[in-house]
Amino acid sequence: MSLTESIIYGFGVALTPANLFLCFMGAIAGTLVGVLPGLGPVGAMSILLPVTFAISPTGALIMLAGIYYGSNYGGSITSILLNVPGEATTIATCLDGYAMAKKGRAGPALGISAFGSFIAGTLAICGTILFAFPLTSFALKFGPPEYFGLICMGLVILTYLSRGSMLKALIMAVLGIFVSTIGMDSMTGVSRFSFGNINLREGVGLVPIAMGMFGLGEILTSLQEERKGDVSKTKLAHLFPSIQDWKDSKWPILRGTILGFFLGILPGGGALISSFASYAIEKRFSTHPEKFGTGVIEGVAGPEAANNSGAQAAFIPLLTLGIPTNVVTAILLGALLIHGITPGPLLIKEKPDLFWGVVTSMYIGNVMLLILNLPLIPLWVRILHVPKFILFPVIMLFCLIGVYSVNNNVFDIFVMIFFGMLGYLAKKLDFEPAPFILAVVLGPMFEENLRQSLIYSRGDFSIFFTRPISLLFMLIAVLLVIYPFIPWMKTKRKSLKI
Amino acid sequence: MRNRLEINRKDALSALFLLAFSIFICFTSLSTLSYGHFHLPGPAFLPFWSGVLMGAMSLGLLVKSIMQAKEAVQISFRGWSGKPLYILLALIAYGLLFGIIGSFFCNLFFMIGMILLFKGKRWFLAIGGGLVTALGFHLVFSFWLNVPLPRGILGIF
Numbered sequence: 001m002s003l004t005e006s007i008i009y010g011f012g013v014a015l016t017p018a019n020l021f022l023c024f025m026g027a028i029a030g031t032l033v034g035v036l037p038g039l040g041p042v043g044a045m046s047i048l049l050p051v052t053f054a055i056s057p058t059g060a061l062i063m064l065a066g067i068y069y070g071s072n073y074g075g076s077i078t079s080i081l082l083n084v085p086g087e088a089t090t091i092a093t094c095l096d097g098y099a100m101a102k103k104g105r106a107g108p109a110l111g112i113s114a115f116g117s118f119i120a121g122t123l124a125i126c127g128t129i130l131f132a133f134p135l136t137s138f139a140l141k142f143g144p145p146e147y148f149g150l151i152c153m154g155l156v157i158l159t160y161l162s163r164g165s166m167l168k169a170l171i172m173a174v175l176g177i178f179v180s181t182i183g184m185d186s187m188t189g190v191s192r193f194s195f196g197n198i199n200l201r202e203g204v205g206l207v208p209i210a211m212g213m214f215g216l217g218e219i220l221t222s223l224q225e226e227r228k229g230d231v232s233k234t235k236l237a238h239l240f241p242s243i244q245d246w247k248d249s250k251w252p253i254l255r256g257t258i259l260g261f262f263l264g265i266l267p268g269g270g271a272l273i274s275s276f277a278s279y280a281i282e283k284r285f286s287t288h289p290e291k292f293g294t295g296v297i298e299g300v301a302g303p304e305a306a307n308n309s310g311a312q313a314a315f316i317p318l319l320t321l322g323i324p325t326n327v328v329t330a331i332l333l334g335a336l337l338i339h340g341i342t343p344g345p346l347l348i349k350e351k352p353d354l355f356w357g358v359v360t361s362m363y364i365g366n367v368m369l370l371i372l373n374l375p376l377i378p379l380w381v382r383i384l385h386v387p388k389f390i391l392f393p394v395i396m397l398f399c400l401i402g403v404y405s406v407n408n409n410v411f412d413i414f415v416m417i418f419f420g421m422l423g424y425l426a427k428k429l430d431f432e433p434a435p436f437i438l439a440v441v442l443g444p445m446f447e448e449n450l451r452q453s454l455i456y457s458r459g460d461f462s463i464f465f466t467r468p469i470s471l472l473f474m475l476i477a478v479l480l481v482i483y484p485f486i487p488w489m490k491t492k493r494k495s496l497k498i
Numbered sequence: 499m500r501n502r503l504e505i506n507r508k509d510a511l512s513a514l515f516l517l518a519f520s521i522f523i524c525f526t527s528l529s530t531l532s533y534g535h536f537h538l539p540g541p542a543f544l545p546f547w548s549g550v551l552m553g554a555m556s557l558g559l560l561v562k563s564i565m566q567a568k569e570a571v572q573i574s575f576r577g578w579s580g581k582p583l584y585i586l587l588a589l590i591a592y593g594l595l596f597g598i599i600g601s602f603f604c605n606l607f608f609m610i611g612m613i614l615l616f617k618g619k620r621w622f623l624a625i626g627g628g629l630v631t632a633l634g635f636h637l638v639f640s641f642w643l644n645v646p647l648p649r650g651i652l653g654i655f
Contacts, residue, residue, distance in 0.1 A: 054643065167562065171516060171555045178523060178548040185541035192531060192541055216589075220582045389616030390627065393609055396585075397635060400592060400608075401601065405645040413593040421586060429512050451539045459536030 007129065010356025014364050019062050019357065022055065026063035027365045030070020031373060034090075035078055035380045036391070041071035042437075043218050045331045046210035047398050049338070050405045057339035058354045062361040064335055068328050069121065069311045069362065073369045076113040076304055077380050081106055089307040092279040096292065096299030103295050108241040112249050112297055113304040114373055115241070120257040120305035121366040124312035127261050128359055132348065135320040139345040142321070144456065145463050148449040149473030150323055151442050156477040157266070158326065159435045166483070172426070173435040179204055180443020187451060199411040206334040207406050208415035209440055213433045214327075215399040216416060217423020219392050241297070249301035252282050256305030263306075264313025266325065274310030275303035312362055319343050319355055323442075327434045330441040506563040513560035520556060523549030584615055600650025601639075606632040 013019060033044040045064050052060035075090035080097035093113065100109040142150070159169035182193045183203025194200035241249065259281065260274035282302040283292045292299050315332075317325050322344035324330040336343055341351060348355045373380075403416045423433050439446075457463035464470050527533070527546040534540025588611050596604050609628035617623060639645040 051643065165559075167555055167559055171552060171559070174548050174552045174555065175516075178545060178552070181545045181548070188532075188541050190531060190541040192545060193526065220585065223581050223585075389613055392616075393612035394631060396589070396612070397605055397608065397631065400589070400596075401605075401635060401639055401645070401647070404596070404601075404647075405639065405643070408646060410593060410596050413596065414590075417586070417589045417593060420589070424582060429508050431512070447544045451543065454536055454539055459538075461536075 003129065003133075006352065006356050007360065009352065010360035011364075013058060013353045013357030014062065014361035018055075019059055019361060020364070022059045022063040023066050023361045023365045024368055026066020027070040027073075027368050028066075028372070029063075030067035030072075031074035031077075031369065031376075031380065032383065033067065034071035034074020034076075035383055036386075040214065040218065041068050042210065042327050042331055043214040043395075044071070045328065045335075046207060047215055047395070047402050049207050049210070049331070049335055050402045052335060053338070053406070057336065057341050057351075058357045060335055060339060061332065061354065061358045062365075064332055065315070065358055065362060066365045068332075069308060069365060070369060072304075072307050072311055073114065073117055073373055074380065076117070077110065077373075077377055080109045080113065080300070081377075081381060089275055089311070090303075092275040092303035092307075093300055095279065096294070096296050099293065099295030100297065100300065105295065108245050108297065109300050110377060111374065112241045112245060112301050114370055116249065116253045116256070116301045116305040117308040118366050118370045119253055120260060120309040121312055122363060123257045124261050124264070124309040125359060125363045125366075128312060128316050128362075131265070131316055132320055132355075132359075135316060136345045136348055139321045141469065142345075143467075144449040144452040145467050145470040146473070147323075147445065148453055149464055149470040149477070150321065151446045151449065152477045153473040154323060154325055155435065155439060155442065155446075156480045158438055159432075160480045160483070164430045164432060168431045169435045170481075172431050172433065173439040176436040176439025177443045177446060179209070179436075180440050181447065186444065186448065199409065204415060204440075205406065205412060206331075206338070206441060208403050208412045209419045210331055210334070210437060211399045211403050212416040212419025212421075213423035213426075213437060216396065216420025217427065217433065219395055220420065220424040221427050222392070223388075245297050248297050251285075252278070252298040252302035253305040255281060255285070256302040257309045260306035260309030260311075261313045264310035264325075265316050274306035278302040278306035308366075315358070315362075319347055319358070320345060322347075322445075324438065327437050330438045334441050506566065509559055509563035513556045513563060516556040517553055517560065520549045520553035524553070581615065585612075588612065588615075597648050598650055600652060601647035602632055602636050603650065603652070605635050 014023065029044060029048065030041060033041055045067050048064070048067065052063060055063075072089055076093050076097065079090040079093040080101050083094050083098040097109045097113065100106065155173050156170075159166055159173055180203075182200060184191055184201055191201050256274070256278040259278050263274045263277060279292075279299060279302060282298045283289045286292065286296075286298060288296070311328075314325055314329050317323050318329040318332060320343075322333070322342060324333045333343065341347075341354065399416060399420075400413055403412045404410065406412060426433050426436070453463050454461075464474050524546055527542040527549060531542035531545070532540035533542045533546060588608060592604055592608050595607075599607075606628045609631045610624045613620070613624040613627050636647075640647055
């Protein structure tokens, strides 16, 4: 199939009534979790994972992807109106978005956020289509050492960019690798760390872990957080930006899109880093940097475009290399594996409906979000007023019944509770849960590629450093691990901290 | 007056716990599984080395918490009034009773308990909210999604 035929075929898949409905549901659910502080896209995707078992893998991925980019749209609404970032990816939007709202310009801020996200999303999807083929051809050259190097690099970059101590983030990653080894060894069939428990022989499932750490754990942590901001003071007239607003925003949107796209492809990147990097760049490019933080539209347009572009670009390494570059795509990988699909270079050939269907559905989802979100802003704001005493127990019940419904096994409920407490304690003790969950998902691949490489090289570790691609990945990983000994890198990391 | 320097307690305690856990991983890996060789790694290979790595990093964290001793840092329990603990107990009770009294009553009692925990002794609100939620969940999961939820010893719902 040519590129044009592939895109038309993708639209044919995405526009079937079932997939269209799932795309809509994902986008709406994503906006909802983006609006509500306390439950992020990872938690929502984990909770909805069991629901996807009853639908096709393509439909499942379309819905879960919708949650991801929908949460970016939703998060910006609360960032602008309440100074409450529903999502970490929209923290940068708070800086000027809320300041604009305080000046009575909430409408243009929300408008440029939605239009900027849409333009960025559209361009990023074009980029995804163009980059997918070359990256797939490149990935076909990968053997076990290259994959091992890529996984190492991905894990290390994520820990490097984590908030707080890198040492703690690395500990979480190693703990995640260990947890992934529980259960049957795929190469020998030996049961590991199951201690005679029949439930543990199958390993610890991704769904209870993700639901526990990101669903339950987030709720327990949120009990201490008070909501702030007063939406009643915010005026919502004139949602469409003026011609001057467009003039001020066009280059920030374009720069944010390009930056977000390339940062999104890199392991550890994605929407979060993109939005902060874009804000910093816009400030540097601006003729009035001193006004940033006081309510300039460039400070909203750039980060919003960047976070949406980064979110879409993160699908490229997942679908072409089979490697998730952040926690959200790790959950998506988990969902695909549960459905019996291993993403990688052969996915485009073997499952064109999934690849092209998902890519084109992202465009459809962006259109839906643009059309629906602006008129629905007052509704989203009202949802913010749902009291905690209803919201939190209902989310917990969703977690409990959702996790049970995966295998109809009460044991999974206890696994989820355990990881919920672990997630809560990790946050209290300043350990980032993100590297843990990424390591749990990547653990089996990490082990398989490590062991295969060692068998192939007869125990010679130099195999990871003598093949060019693997060498490049390993060098980046090693360089980032030894950063504490290089003072200028330490300063650089501090500036990246969020 | 000389300021009293204390180690970062929460880091030190985490490090000690993780160190003990890593020793357990290494010991269990080698005592119950085959390590193999570098040219043919066995099932214990990765767990053992992840234990070694975790132990080394925990030691690093412990040393760091001692070296960077400054003002005492304690885990803050202010503001949460023991709610996470009550919620944890409620969740464990939910798991234990789920198969015995069935999903409907579990959901009902859990919701009542949570509303009482968050809102104080407002029984009408708690029972009303609990009933609506339990019925809603039953409709969504049992009727719409066809999830075979346990009916419990009472055999209803």
